[in-house]
Amino acid sequence: MPNTLPAVILASSIVQLIDFSTNILLEDHTIFPSTDGSIPENPAVLQHIANNLTRLSSQIQRSDPRKLRADSKGAKLGEAARHLLKLGEETNETAKPLIDAILQAQASCLYGDPRWTTTREAVLTMWKEKDVTSMQKKLQVVRKQVDATLLLALRQYIDQSSEKGLLPFSIDGSGAHPRERWQQETLDIIRTNDWKPKNKTHVEEFSEKVNSLILAENEAQFYDDIFANLHFPEQDDRLYSIGAPVKGSFRWMFDARHQKEGSFLDWLGNTSGQNLFWITGKPGSGKSTLMKYLFRNERLFARLENWSGDSPGILTGFFLWNCGTNLQKSPVGLLRSLLYETLQDMIHGPLEEDPVILQKLFSDRWNQFRSYGGGMQSFTFSQLETAFELLVSDASNKFLLMIDGLDELEGTSTELIDLILRTVQRANVKICLSSRDTSIFRTAFNNRPTLTLEEWTRKATLSYVLRTFDENDTMFNMASEESDGTAERAIVNTIVDKSSGVFLWVTLATDFLVQSTSELDDVSLIRMRVDALPSDLEALLSHILDSLEMRDREQSSHLFRLVDAHGYPGLLPLCFANDTDTKSSLTVEVRPLNHSELLPRIESLRNLLKFKCKGFLTMFEAVPPDEASSDAANLTNFKVNYKHRCIRDFMRSKSSQSLTRQAIGFESFNTDEHWANATLWTLKTLPPKEDNMPIWDHVADCVEYALRLEDADKKVRLTYLEEVAHVIRSHKDLPVMDFPRGPAVESFLDLAIWLNLFGYIAIIAKRVERREVRHAFEYRRQMRKRLLFGGEEKCLGGRKMLKEVYMRPAPELDSLLEYYTKVVRIGTPKPSVEIPNWV
Template sequence: MGPSKWLAKRKRSPPRPVKNGGDGASATPLPNDEQLSSLPNMPKALPAVGLAACALQLVDFATKILISGHEFYQPRVGSGVDNAHLLRAVTHELYRLTEALNKRRSKKIYNEKRSGKLEDATQLLLRLSESTQEVIVQLIDGLNQAQAKCVGGESTWTNLREPLMTVWTKGAITTQKKKLQLQRKEIDMALLRALKAYIDQSSEKGLSMISLEHTQAYHQEAWQHEAIEAISTNDWKAKNKKHVEEFAKLVDNLVLAEIEARFRDLTFANLHFPEQDDRLHSISKPNEDSFQWIWNSRQQGKGSFPVWLGDTSGQNVFWLTGTRSSYHEDERQLIRETGKPGSGKSTLMKYLFRNEELFPFLERWSGHSPGILTGFFLWNCGTDLQKTTMGLLRTLLYEALQDMIFGPLDEDPSIVQRIFAERWKQFSSYGGGIHKFSLSELRTAFDLMLSDTTKKFLLMIDGLDELDDDPTNALTVLISASNRENVKVCISSRPSVIYQATFKDWPSLELNKWTRKGIQDYVLYAFDQNDTMFNIPAEKSDGTEERAIINTLIDKASGVFLWASLATEFLIQSTKESDDVSTIKWRVNALPQELEALLIYMFDNLDAQHFAQAARLFRLVDAHGYPSLLPLTSAVDTDTRSALEADTRPLTVGEVLTRTEKMRNVLVFKCKNLVSIFEAVPADSPRTSVEVANFAHYKVNYAHRCIRDFLRSYEMRSRIATATNYEAFVEDEYWANAHLWSLKTLQPRDGKLLIWDTLADCIEHALRLESNDGRVRLTYLDEVNATLAEHLINPATPVQSMDLPPGAMVNSFGDISVLLNLGNYLTIKARSADKKDLRHAIEYAKDVRKRLDAGGLDMFLGKRGKLRESYEKVDTDLASLLEYHTKSSLKLGSPKITRDMPEWV
């Protein structure tokens, strides 16, 4: 058999959402070595090309705003895009493009000093980019003024000049337009000089202009290759007007390619969310031998999974579930046979997902058509997007489109523009189309993607019962998809009534009937790894009783992996070296067979001190969502002021190991493995030394949804509240301490210090505590201030390397305080603040607010409710107070501005 037409899991750099309104370059992963090796040899993109590409995009977009002939895409009626939204989108795009150009300019263009025409042309491009930005600043100011005048109402403009005409004269607009058109010509000439100089240097030194080196922006490389060939063939010169005009037509292709690439990158960033694959990674790696039976169609009989994969009759849904409920034949009453949770459905789905053993079976169905395998693992213990139809569709689209474009299919990247045609029209017209997706829009895009009948799609959806929204939304999408001849859908869920009704006529598998061997392997392995189990002289036992104990455990598990793992680990922890087989046998017989009863039994057998520690940790995890491992090691500290005294320095490897090992012991021995640690990236993903040393990818969450649901039951909530002294234990105090500790121990990664999320979390929790009792956390915020100051003066992490809000440069925590309207804190600090620093903070806040209000606010505030509330609050008294304290002298008789002094701690 030849190579599979189905795409296996590719090793890709994990994507990151665009932050700070950047140019989106980080949103699209690098093609891997295998993909690059299939591309034709292309010249490595010159720094001059990258710099010019950024400048040209900016000039092109700004020019469109100023010309009456630009085809302005009018958003459809009822789209919610009013005048203010539209102008914010335009302004935000100008900010993004300007920032991308600034980043390009700040990069070191050469590793060593060079001389000659190539460097001269590059330096000219740098100067041209500076002069371009001067025009753009004026344009942004004009748009901001226009926005203040054009409030409300859906847009009826035919071009973007119209709103500018409310604040600028026709002559002023014409002047700005001419400046930009001149900039475009000069950039074209400078770029032509740079490429011509590169050709001449390569020729003089006898060097080949073709290189095997590749960068992410390989569309730039392709364009450069084409441009060099055209320049060489036609002998174009920058001094020849006609040559420059011909070259400008070629440059138009570069600008269009850049715009398309940016749209694609921003769309991927909009589809992606950080926790997308966390559930998949949290599932323990399956034992390969435990699931070999899944490939044996004879063993499973009619409707087996392998047969279904190759079936061409239209049976396009396969349901993986637990034991189903049934009805009594006479009384027609429901017999209680639970679809037991924890039966290993997710473990099997992880084993199957992107497993290459699928492909020979699938090819019986797909034939010669290429196949796309995509899926999503829902998680009710996770974030909103991990348990909703919205997150499901975003993931399926993201993964499938990435596969098509960057996988072996090498699909035309314009597929993104076709699927999101409405957004592409908005983006190419006025920089719009990067707003949040709606569910209906995602459904339309999903249908369009699947409508390509030249491809086959296998969708694998784990945990459909984990949905937190109306399940009919997801069911409608998936069943509709399965009605297509080119789509198969494999779904796992508990056998709830709605899923039984939906899937009763489709091929299915009740997993509980097939898991005995896997549970047996697990129990034997766990016992084998523990020295105290059955530690008796061989001559005193023939092994019969030991085998009976193991069989009793397996029988009691009734096919439920979760019961088997919890019971086995609990038994091992309860066993001492002095225990004999009879004692162990008694303990096994005492274990309740139902999962909930087992959990109650485990807690009843915990001593009070251990239960109190476990209860505290349960509350901390619930308050956070699911935290990263290292911050949690500080949140469990009983001293909520410990971070105030800590030094600002990275932890040593030894300190990290000590903390994480201590936490692991708490989770295993105090929490009885009900809360587990997992690594939120694939095992083979590349990691920096800092990420490895700090366990940066490790997170903590409940081992299973049913455990979380059990702990949230009325009885357990009451027990946990009593054990933790409910009112005295304020989770926000512990997390505030943990976030400050995290801020103090931050380490740079790849020369960047990712500080904003930790800093914002510190402020958010200080505001929560203040809201709770009315007292400003002055001591805490002053320590946040001091910690930020230490990071800002650290030469190893200059402020340019920090992911702080875009716009003006941060000088101090005072800048952030004014930006975020920390009213009570500023009321206390304003009197003693340095007037120069306070003036800078006010100007900083004005500049950054322009940038954030134009777009990108959600990226920086996220779901931090108190932070958003503070930022959006209009406090004219605070503004007056700050202005009052910036004045070096006051006129006689000037009114004194005062505010009531808040309480603080």
């Protein structure tokens, strides 16, 4: 049995909806103004209110005791639980008219209208005063019944536990949910005061205790929402993608014999105010590898204590990535990650900071949340900047921040550089950062402690070459045993010298030599190949690419284009996208693939990445090291991207394009066709996650690619979309639509009409029953009402074609739907709709 009693969970959900509904209808419950003192726009406020009412209503449905208890199958609910279920249903029914009134008020207002100071003013544009009063009375009655029923349930729990000789409910405090702590305190109070559910005074006293539960629940919800808005799924992917350094390559960082005044070791413990350390170097010299080596390295802490003293120390960081998503290469993504990681560490780590710190850092959002359920909009840079500066202004804590790859930012952010320079003026903050040695960073970080990495990497590059050659049997396979090793050493030294400290050059050149060498090659031939290697990194990339056979160049160019078109895909979706048959997904069964079906695809792609793409693309597992999979078939977290930004930039350059365009089939390769095939493969073979099947993003991706292809040749991808519909039908018993929350989805037609997929609808409308069309029409009406004024942004994400179609006026579609959703009399003309071409 979970620590929290099901009755408490359900009652809490009911009271949250009652209290929020009651508060927004009060005459003196004002709408919290923006930072500048202005009242937010009416539509935005009403959207937040409607969203919060819907969330709380759904929460009641999810709190059904029969769903919360794994051992409840066949068991009868007690009287109190049955009554709470009835009160929950009554509360939801009571709230429905209020949600409708809010949405109607929203739909009728314009952004230029005078701004309401209370929600009650908005509701009164739809209702009469007596309707509002009646709603308030209903809510008050239900609230009293919930308090009395919950007291009864807890009283019965105490009495039954006592009769059975069971230990009283207990928790071990610090990590418990606020609801669990409240429950324990309340059970103790009920036992101590002998509260009875039939005693009016006892119920009133108990009601005050319930108020404290709801306050704690609201605070916990706000904290969860803030963390959800700060976090983004891919924020640590760059860190995970960086390979481990060559063994022993960075030991010199912690070796006092190799250090001098102003070194990294000296800087860590320095208390003189030099709080910024700049690691710089050429592109590919290994700056990110060094930063990963230093990040949370235990050997930092002893030195840091000289600086931090007895103050609590917090270490966090972020690895920017120009080859990643927008958030991975933006100041907003950087600050979101730093705030998220730091606050998680402070609240849930050894410091056990009170979560109320979130109310202080995001005070405007907390007030908006309490006022009208707002405060959950996306963060702007200025808002994050304010919260960050408030966080580090607490001089009782010491902060070490590690920021890798400032040059990876998209564009140049002087605002971010200014923030960094202001921050390191504080005595309690140190920042270690890395970037290329460009003029903007040279100017900003002049006269700061600095390390130029390529000056220190000769030993590591030498070690890498020796180890790689030693592990390969074909390298230096001498026909004669008379060699004294001089020629071999000269080759190794030439490779190291040509690299000029650029570790990326060494890895690419060495791997290229290993793949190019056969057992019959002697040292002189290897020497010729080494001499032919350009010392410039871009020239080396051209040299390697030019060495590919035409067939190999075709295969590699396809993979490069697929990765470019997607961003950085998962390993298995990329396997699907690389299928030469772009219609293969149409005949796939709807079921997860087994081990024997996966491995051949994976091994084939791995070989392509290594031998055809020459290591330009790399595979990594986007999880912490302690969660890395030992199962080769567990592919969920494996992703593919360019090995380095330098390679990505080169592959997009004119010199690279002139080489790849020589490949057979380059011009005819349509990445949208391949990714459409891959997204349908992925959708059909999704592995189930416990009892949930979150497929909305996969469905939306399929629709996006279908629309792209339709836009290119004006042919509706009917067969393809019908397969998407088949998947939804196959999962009819699962909550397939994890997002957006709204009315139940009965078929793909619901989604098609909601999303304005006119071509698809025009073709199939006459094939389906009118009942299906009517349900889909109502689904569209409800969803568009709920997502009014910008709500579709989160739902549709960055899917450009899908958003364009969704927002496009559709009078022909409206006319068609009206015909199919109303009772048609004999002789009623059918709307004239041109049936589009389809495949």
